[in-house]
Amino acid sequence: TDRYAVFGNPIGHSKSPFIHRSFAAQFDDDMSYEAVEAPQDGFRSRLDQFISEGGRGINITVPFKTDAFAAADERCEGAALTGASNCLKFENGRIIAENFDGVGLLRDIADNLGQAVSGKRVLFLGAGGATRGAALPILRAGAAQVVVANRTVAKAQAIADELTRFGEIRATGYDSLSAGHDIVLNATSASLFDTRPQVADAVFEGTGLAYDLVYAKGLTGFLRQAQGMGVPVLADGVGMLVEQAAEAYAWWREQRPDTAALIRDLTVPLV
Numbered sequence: 244t245d246r247y248a249v250f251g252n253p254i255g256h257s258k259s260p261f262i263h264r265s266f267a268a269q270f271d272d273d274m275s276y277e278a279v280e281a282p283q284d285g286f287r288s289r290l291d292q293f294i295s296e297g298g299r300g301i302n303i304t305v306p307f308k309t310d311a312f313a314a315a316d317e318r319c320e321g322a323a324l325t326g327a328s329n330c331l332k333f334e335n336g337r338i339i340a341e342n343f344d345g346v347g348l349l350r351d352i353a354d355n356l357g358q359a360v361s362g363k364r365v366l367f368l369g370a371g372g373a374t375r376g377a378a379l380p381i382l383r384a385g386a387a388q389v390v391v392a393n394r395t396v397a398k399a400q401a402i403a404d405e406l407t408r409f410g411e412i413r414a415t416g417y418d419s420l421s422a423g424h425d426i427v428l429n430a431t432s433a434s435l436f437d438t439r440p441q442v443a444d445a446v447f448e449g450t451g452l453a454y455d456l457v458y459a460k461g462l463t464g465f466l467r468q469a470q471g472m473g474v475p476v477l478a479d480g481v482g483m484l485v486e487q488a489a490e491a492y493a494w495w496r497e498q499r500p501d502t503a504a505l506i507r508d509l510t511v512p513l514v
C-alpha cells in the first residue's frame with residue numbers, strides 16, 4: 244500500500260482524505276490517504292517522519308504551504324511562482340514541490356463551468372497566494388487581459404510585474420475599477436470573514452461568470468453582489484478543490500481520475 248496524507252493544522256475539516264480515497268476507489272488503486280495534524284512549529288520533523296515511514300507524497304494546507312516549499316529539493320513551476328506548495332512527492336530520496344491550486348481553478352472554469360478563457364478579460368480581486376498561483380495558468384489559457392485589483396495596490400503590482408512577460412496583465416486599486424470584465428474572481432480572503440471586497444456594482448456590468456474561490460460558504464457577499472447585477476453564472480471553489488486534487492493524484496499515480504460525480508457530491512448550494 245502506497246501512503247499519502249494531507250498535512251495541516253487544524254486538519255479536522257479537510258476534504259482531501261475523502262476526495263483522494265474516492266479517486267483511489269475509481270481505479271482500485273492500492274493507496275492509503277490520511278490526515279496529519281503537524282505541530283505549528285513542527286512541519287519539517289513530522290514530514291521527515293512520514294517519509295521515513297515510506298510515505299510517497301502529501302498535500303499541504305494552512306498553515307504549512309510555505310514550509311512545504313522550503314522543504315523541497317526541487318520546485319516545479321506552480322510552486323516556484325507562488326513560493327508555496329500544496330503538493331509534494333518523494334522520489335529517489337528527493338522532495339519535489341508543486342502547487343496545483345491555479346491549474347485546478349483553470350480546469351474548473353474551462354472544463355466544468357464550460358467558460359472558455361481564451362480571449363476573455365479576467366479580473367482577480369486580491370493579490371495573495373491564490374491570485375499569484377492562478378494568474379499564470381489563466382494567461383497561458385489565452386486570456387486577452389488579466390487585471391489584478393487589490394486594497395494594497397503594491398501587492399497587485401508585484402504580481403503584474405512578475406507575469407508581464409507571459410501576457411497582458413496590469414494592477415489597480417478597487418477605486419479605479421469599472422465595467423469590462425468577462426470573468427470576475429474573488430481571490431481575497433474576505434468571504435472567510437463574512438465580508439466582501441469593496442468594489443462598485445458597475446464592475447459586474449456585462450460579466451458572464453463570477454467565481455468565489457472559497458468553498459462551502461454559500462452565497463457570499465461577493466456572489467450576492469454579482470447576482471444582484473445579473474451575472475448569469477455564479478460559482479464557488481468546490482470544483483477548484485476537486486480539480487487540484489485530481490492534478491495531484493495524476494502527478495503521483497499517473498492516472499487522472501474523473502471529477503464530475505465527486506464535485507456533485509461535495510457541492511453545497513449557493514444560498
Ligand code: ATR
Nearest residue numbers: 369370371372373394395398431432433438439440
Ligand atoms: P492567500 O495567500 O491565502 O491568498 P493572503 O496572502 O493573506 O492569503 O492574501 C489575502 C488577500 O485577501 C489579500 O489580497 C488581501 O488584501 P490586502 O493585500 O490588501 O491585505 C485580501 N483581503 C483580505 N481581507 C479583505 C477584505 N476584507 N477586503 C478586501 N480584501 C481583503
